[in-house]
Amino acid sequence: xxxxxxxxxxIYKSYSRLVLRKxxxxxxxxxxxxxxxxxxxxxxxAVFLSYKTYSPTMVIRIADATIWINSKNDIWxxxxxxxxxxxxxxxxxxxxxxAWWLGIRQIQFxxxxxxxxxxxxxxxxxxxxxxxVLFQDFGSPIPPEKIKFTFSDIDIF
Numbered sequence: 001x002x003x004x005x006x007x008x009x010x011i012y013k014s015y016s017r018l019v020l021r022k023x024x025x026x027x028x029x030x031x032x033x034x035x036x037x038x039x040x041x042x043x044x045x046a047v048f049l050s051y052k053t054y055s056p057t058m059v060i061r062i063a064d065a066t067i068w069i070n071s072k073n074d075i076w077x078x079x080x081x082x083x084x085x086x087x088x089x090x091x092x093x094x095x096x097x098x099a100w101w102l103g104i105r106q107i108q109f110x111x112x113x114x115x116x117x118x119x120x121x122x123x124x125x126x127x128x129x130x131x132x133v134l135f136q137d138f139g140s141p142i143p144p145e146k147i148k149f150t151f152s153d154i155d156i157f
Contacts (some may be wrong), residue, residue, distance in 0.1 A: 016071065016102055019098065019101045019102055020058065020060060020071075020098070020102075023060040023061055023062060023098065024058055024059070024060055025058075025059045025060065025061055025066065027059040027066075028049040028050065028052065028053055028057075028059070029044055029048075029049040029052055029057070029059065029068050029078070029079075029152065030044075030059060030066055030067075030068045030078075030079050030080070030081045030152075031044060031079075031081060032044045032079065032150070032153075033079050033080060033081065033111075033115065033116070033117050033150060034111070034112065034115050034148035034149065034150060037115055037116050037148075039112075039114075039115065039146055039147065039148040040142045040146045040147045040148070041147060041148050041149060041150075041153065042149065042153040052152070052157075055070055055072070055157060056070065056071070056072050057069065057070045057078060057152075057157065058070075058071070060098075062090075062091050062094035062095055062098070063087045063090045063091050063094060064082045064084075064087050064091075065080055065081065065082045065083045065087060065091040066080065066081040066082060067079075067080045067081075067083075067091070067095070068080070068152050070157055071102060071104065073104075074104055074105070074106040074107065074108055075095065075098075075099050075102075075104050075106070075107045075108070076107075076108050076109075076151055076157060077095075077107065077108065077109040077151060078150060078151045078152025078157050079111075079117075079150040079151070079152045080117060083117060083120060084120075085120065085123075088120055088124060089124075092124065095107060108151070109121055109150075109151060110130045110131060110149075110150065110151040110154070111148070111149065111150040111151065112133075112147075112148035112149050112150075114148065115148050115150075117150070131154065133147075133149060135147070
């Protein structure tokens with residue numbers, strides 16, 4: 001209610017900063033997990049990360065994981081560093097607890113099938129198709145099946 005009402009929106013923003021303050025890192029994004037895992041993907045250069053500041057995203061740390069999120073409406077996980085099988089339940093529990101404190105009822109993560117993060121999330125949560133990606137090959141030496149994306153690569157993130 002506070003988030004949706006113009007009168008109380010400023011109060012909610014201050015409250016959410018207070019909830020997230022201890023978790024926030026002074027970064028504009030995280031390295032691309034798909035390219036780190038040997039796939040082709042969006043280059044997260046300083047210019048790209050600066051461009052992505054048009055949206056209210058932040059980088060937080062829960063346990064050993066660094067998570068790039070957008071919490072404008074729901075919590076959207078853009079990408080994650082150090083999300084492993086060993087710490088995944090702890091990280092997701094911490095993220096769910098943070099969402100609860102923010103009054104958020106849904107956490108979303110979108111990524112290309114075949115990546116380690118996809119496999120990790122699919123092992124713990126039901127998967128469903130999301131955004132289709134179409135390719136027009138203009139003679140690139142990179143085969144389309146090697147190109148992978150995460151939510152942070154999409155302009156709505």
